[in-house]
Amino acid sequence: MRDDTRGPARHRPGPWLVALVVCVTVGAGVPAWSQARVAARYPVTAQDLAAGRAALGSLVVRGRAPSTGYARERFGQAWADVDRNGCDTRNDILRRDLTATVVEDCVVLSGTLDDPYTGVPIPFARGPGSAEVQVDHVVALSNAWQKGAQAWTPTQREAFANDPANLLAVDGFANQEKGAGDAATWLPPQRGYRCVYALRQVRVKAAYGLSVTPAERDALNRELNGCVVATVRPP
Numbered sequence: 001m002r003d004d005t006r007g008p009a010r011h012r013p014g015p016w017l018v019a020l021v022v023c024v025t026v027g028a029g030v031p032a033w034s035q036a037r038v039a040a041r042y043p044v045t046a047q048d049l050a051a052g053r054a055a056l057g058s059l060v061v062r063g064r065a066p067s068t069g070y071a072r073e074r075f076g077q078a079w080a081d082v083d084r085n086g087c088d089t090r091n092d093i094l095r096r097d098l099t100a101t102v103v104e105d106c107v108v109l110s111g112t113l114d115d116p117y118t119g120v121p122i123p124f125a126r127g128p129g130s131a132e133v134q135v136d137h138v139v140a141l142s143n144a145w146q147k148g149a150q151a152w153t154p155t156q157r158e159a160f161a162n163d164p165a166n167l168l169a170v171d172g173f174a175n176q177e178k179g180a181g182d183a184a185t186w187l188p189p190q191r192g193y194r195c196v197y198a199l200r201q202v203r204v205k206a207a208y209g210l211s212v213t214p215a216e217r218d219a220l221n222r223e224l225n226g227c228v229v230a231t232v233r234p235p
Contacts, residue, residue, distance in 0.1 A: 042116070042196045043230035052199040055206035056220055062211050070145040076158030079135075089162040093135050097169035098124060116196070117174040117188040134172040137161065138197070139204045142180035147210040166204045183223065184215035198223035 072078065079090040087095075087106035095101055098111030113122045113133050124133045141149075141161060149157055160166065178186045183201055187194050198220045205212060212220065 042193055044195055044199065044227050046229050046231075048199060049224065049227050049229060052202050052224055055202045056217065056224065058206055059202070059217065060209075060211040061214055061217050064146040064213050065150065067142055067146055069150060070142050072141065074145065074154070074157055075141050075149075075161035076154060078161075080158060080162055082159060082162040089164075089167070090135050093164065093167045093169055094124070094133070096164070098133075113169055113171075115171045115174075116168065116193045117170045117190060119190040119193070120171065122171060131172045133169055134175045136168050136170045136175045136178070138166050138168055138200050139208075139210065140178070140180040140182070143182050144208070144210055147205070147212065148208070149210065160208060163204075165200075165207070168200075182213070182216045183219040184213065187219070187223070192228075194223045195227035199227075 079088040081088050083089075083092070085092070091103075091106050091108050094108040094111065095103060098108065098113050101111035102109045108124070108126065110123075110125045113124055115122050117136075122133055124130070137144075144160060149160065152160070174189060183198060188197050202220055202224075204210075
């Protein structure tokens with residue numbers, strides 16, 4: 001989902017593992033050494049993967065509803081302060097996902113994003129270039145509308161649009177390229193992150209009771225089959 005404030009779930013990936021990591025490839029995909037190296041930055045446990053498979057199996061599978069009636073305003077004020085911490089959601093996510101941030105009165109003025117979608121570090125500075133870093137709805141709002149959100153109350157839709165579990169600071173160009181796509185039409189260019197991305201989409205959809213299309217389910221299942229499970233050697 002494109003950042004609806006271009007102009008001014010799950011959380012940003014942690015730092016590189018400091019322990020020795022053994023990566024076991026589950027399923028086929030890109031060369032294991034390449035995928036494993038990136039996946040080490042976004043480790044998935046066997047428990048994470050099992051929970052993701054169970055969540056995917058619980059999703060209702062049906063065709064997408066028309067987008068008739070969708071508008072961003074249906075999901076409330078863009079970046080509302082739903083948690084009442086005095087800061088809007090966009091700045092909450094920037095502060096969570098960027099490093100070396102400079103913050104003034106809740107507003108993130110600068111920082112660095114280790115972009116999960118492309119794998120490229122992006123310097124952020126508030127101003128004309130702010131859109132180089134955008135906040136993505138991992139499950140896009142329009143997609144959610146077509147998969148069940150049109151039946152929600154306005155309060156439920158606003159909560160969904162501001163749920164940190166479904167928000168991620170990312171490269172602006174990649175976000176625009178994704179648009180309102182689901183897993184059947186768009187996946188992050190950085191292939192090693194696709195497992196984590198698929199798990200996050202599945203968890204969000206399961207938590208909110210959103211459906212998937214047959215093609216979307218198959219795409220999510222394919223990415224889960226390509227996950228790399230990281231385990232730490234005992235001392």
